[in-house]
Amino acid sequence: MLIRESVFLLAVLSGSSAFSGDIPFGFSTQVACETVTGRVGFAEGAAILDLGGDISLLHQSISASGAKYETEAGDLVFWIKGDEASLVADGAQQTCQLSQEAFDWTAGGNEPGWRIGVAEGRLEALLDYGETSLDVDVPEARLFDGALWYEGLELSLFLRPTLCHDDMTGMPYPESVTLKRGEQVLHGCGGAPLALLSGSDWRIEEIAGQGVIDASDVTLTVSPEGQVSGQAGCNRYTGGVELTGEGLTFGPLASTRMMCPETLMVQEARYFEVLFTVDRFDIDETGALVLYSLDEVVITARR
Structure with missing residues (x-):
């Protein structure tokens, strides 16, 4: 993971022109295609598509309607129109459905304990075993080093779609999260464990x-x-x-x-x-x- 000077990363899913209303945080948008399922996270002008653990970085390209994302080589295209999408991979096209039913997102870590929750465009953080609380608007996501990133006024987060285990319970989670506040750097897990099973x-x-x-x-x-x-x-x-x-x-x-x-x-x-x-x-x-x-x-x- 790259860290450049004091800039750390906050991975949060924010608004995308492909959707209306509240947008899920992180990789909470579920993707169900004809032969494969997974999830997608959006940033300004880009998307990260995780299909069964095969993760691709896609950049937004010009389209007459909807939002079209593709790899630099053009061998993978993900085109979103409303709550439906089409996936073109290896020359074959299939229809996909998008689900944003469970868009509330949580993350947390231990020693010292911290928890973050995102819902309805707000980010609430409990830090230092709950002694410190923050409530801020969810900023717009950007891409950095193949991951979603945000930087806020009081804290920053970095979210990557890689398997993470809670270091106390051992529970697996679909996302690895790093939080920075001032000089303090904390590590933890995010997303819903059920997403790994479903x-x-x-x-x-x-x-x-x-x-x-x-x-x-x-x-x-x-x-x-x-x-x-x-x-x-x-x-x-x-x-x-x-x-x-x-x-x-x-x-x-x-x-x-x-x-x-x-x-x-x-x-x-x-x-x-x-x-x-x-x-x-x-x-x-x-x-x-x-x-x-x-x-x-x-x-x-x-x-």
Whole structure:
């Protein structure tokens, strides 16, 4: 990360001509295309597009309508019109939907404890374990070193779309955040952990240390609203997801009642059994979803 003299960075999503009304902070704008999902963050004249961990820096180009962003090489184009967009990659075009439902944004860190919340165009900060509070307008985002940046009058923040773990709870977050106030520099995490889980299907590769049966279809999909669904190998299932600052749990679940070959039924029963024991999750260095029970890996999945 580059630091130039006293200029530090504040990553906050501010107004973009592509949208009307309140704009989500950071990378809270969800992108759901035909074959890939992710998120996007905007700055003046540019955007950072994160599709399944593949991060691209796009610059705004001239268009007759909407807001058009593309790479310098022109091999990736993201064109926004209202709450819809089109994505052109490798010569293929697909339609995308944008969602700004959960635009409230939070970030925080420890030692000393600090928290930042952004909603309705205002940024509220609690610093020094809550002893210091700030309430300011969200400034306009700029780009610096491939990240979104702001600099305010009293504090600055730098936001990068990289996996971050809370250093007390271990909870994974989708954004790494650095805060500077005067000579004090603090580090922490931002965004919603649920954003790491939601989106396209996770395809289960291992259940309780055993690989899934060849050609069997075991999937897990988490919605931004906190619901889980998928295919358990034979039957489909739906249910709830609870994600707190301490961990992750699934259930209660409901499933269809089809009968399949015994091997699939045994695998399905094992899948449901371990899914109910899950107490936390992580994303490993390869991008795989790892579900734990009492610090033991019980399910591994990949998009």
